[in-house]
Amino acid sequence: MLVSPAYRPEPRFIDLGPDYSDEVKSADFPQTTLRFRNDRAAAEVGLEGLTDAEWIAAFGRFQPLPGQPGPIAMRYHGHQFRQYNPDLGDGRGFLAAQMRDANGRLxxxxxxxxxxxxxxxxxxxxxxxxxxxxxxxxxxxxxxLGVPTSRAFSLIETGEALERGDEPSPTRSAVLVRLSHSHVRFGTFQRAAYLGRTDQTEALLEHVRSLYHPQIAPGDAPGLLRAVVEASARLTARWIAAGFVHGVLNTDNLNVTGESFDYGPWRFLPHYDPAFTAAYFDQTGLYAFARQPEAVFWNLTQLAGALKPVADGPEGLTEALNSFGPAYIRELRAAFLMRLGVLSLGEAADQRLLDAALALLRENGEAMRWEPLFFDWFGGFASSARALSGPRGKLYQGEAFDAFRFALMEHEPDRIERLEHPMFAAREPEEMLIDEVETIWSAIAADDDWSPLNAKLARLEAARTAWGFRA
Known part of the structure; x- marks a missing residue:
């Protein structure tokens, strides 16, 4: 198998021992047809040189990569829609490998x-x-859009007809591989606490601290919680700025590095709507767009509860939890400035811009889609001619717009040269609304036509380069 010198295997979760995972085997699929490989991500971990046959062997048949022990299903519990479930764990997935990237991240x-x-x-x-x-x-x-996220690494169609209750069946099957900073969930800690295994909690604390938050002192449970709180606040703020709704913010779907992963019934906002939900089964709107900060904070309190047995009293954990609100507001200001491509001018001015942007989106309702506002005004007032002459020019008037314009004028552009990218000559931004997603899938389902998906991914890669966001 052709791996580059950049490939640095380092399986570490297995070091915790058999109390945290189970050795498993992949299903024996009737076919393995490669549909997607992320060579840019693969290059970061030294796997871009794999031939397609080697890729399929590694990510369709799951022959272990060099230096890897083989698949393990991770054990965890979790709250699902705030109901505790002790019967969770990797039920249709496993940890296939761990390695360092060029920046030393595991x-x-x-x-x-x-x-x-x-x-x-x-x-x-x-x-x-x-x-x-x-x-x-x-x-x-x-x-x-600059959101800390796992990345789809591989998709291989597996040739089985699956029965599902929420989509036309039988339907085609696949196996996905994602590249992520960590799969240690809040629920991983919850399981140890549920079992009353303080020794397991202590071992997991040191595992997470040393590998993902090494700035924290050994044994410092409140310090680790604060680091996770900070990372989670940043993630949540970037979801909001991106107009993203995860859909299922259970404690087994949040991890210790503050990286978004496991995308099921997700949606992007078509327009400002605090009550917008992604999952048809979220009947109460528990995980609606504007309730995501509340949901993340609730989950963090469950993590704090799981850490309580190894903390020296509850005060430090409470203090760490209380830092979420200020951290979230600070990160939300930063995220909106990032999306608008302008520099910070200080807390008061940055807050005025955040408030004015939200007010403008709220006032225009369905007439103004979420994503185009950030596209039209990227780079701040330097984009005024482009925005006012564009397809939404007539929306940019009135008191709410005046407040937005004045707040925007206070801020200098950040890396104004980004506006020279060809993407900003287009009349519309790249979006990811559900109608386009369904159109892309329909081409695959009806005609096995993958060209719309590949074209969309190419445009998103161009957009990623144009935005130049730093996750």
């Missing part, structure tokens, strides 16, 4: 749809091809 290759495990709970352990395509699109869009 990264995971994790699967989705790779077959049954001890935690499948009578499920088939499979993934629909449509689900895999949707995850590719979500991750690509979020990366382009």
């Amino acid at each position: 990264l995971d290759l994790g699967t989705k749809g790779s077959g049954q495990t001890p935690w499948s709970r009578n499920g088939d352990g499979r993934l629909t091809l449509k689900g895999g395509v949707r995850e590719i699109l979500a991750a690509a869009m979020l990366e382009a």
Whole structure:
């Protein structure tokens, strides 16, 4: 197998021992047709030189990569829509490999749809091809918008007819591999606490601290919680600035590095709507767009509860939790400035711009889509001629717009040369609304036509370069 010198295997989760995971095997799929490989991500971990046959062997048949011990299903619990479930764990995925990237970060290759495990709970352990395509699109869009996210690494169609209750069946099957900074979830800690295994919590604390937050002193549970709070606040703020709704913010879907992953019923806002939900089964709007900060904070309190047995009293944990609100507001200001391509002018001026942008979106309602506002006014007032002569020029008037314009004029452009990218000569931005997602899938489902997906990914890569955001 041809790996480059940049490939640095370092399987570490298995060091925790058999109390945290189970050795598993991949399903034996009837076919393995390569549909997507992320060579840019692969180059970061030294795997871009794999031939397609080697790629399929590694990510369709799951023959272990050099220096890797083989697949393990991770054990965890979690709150699902705030109901505790002790019967979770990797039910249709596993940790396939861990390695360092060029920056020294420990990264995971994790699967989705790779077959049954001890935690499948009578499920088939499979993934629909449509689900895999949707995850590719979500991750690509979020990366382009500067959101800390896992990345779709590989998608291989597996040739099985799956029965599903929420889409036409039988439907095509696939196995997805994602590249992520960590798959250690809040629920990983919750499991140890539920079992009353303080020794497991202590070992997990040191594992996470040393590998992902080494600036924290050994044994400092409040310090680790504060680091996770900060990372989670940043992630949540960037979701909001991107107009993104994750859909299922259970404690097993948030991790210790503050990186978004596991995209199921996600959506991007068509326009400002605080009550917008992504999941048809979220009947109460628990995970609606504007309730995502509340949901993340609630989940952080569950993590704090799991850490309580290894903390020297509750005060430090409470203080760490209380830092979420200020951190979130600070990160939200920064995220909106990032999306508008302008520099900070200080807390008061930055808050005026945030408030004015939200007010403008709110006042225009369905007439103003979320993403075009940031596209039209990227670079601040330097884009005024482009915005006012564009397709939404007539919307940019009135008191709410005047407040937005004055707030924007206070801020200098950040890297104004980005406006020279050809993308900003277009009349419309790249978006990821559900109608386009369904159109892309329809071409695959009806005609096995992958060209709309590939074209969209090419445009998103151009957008990522044009925005130049730093996740």
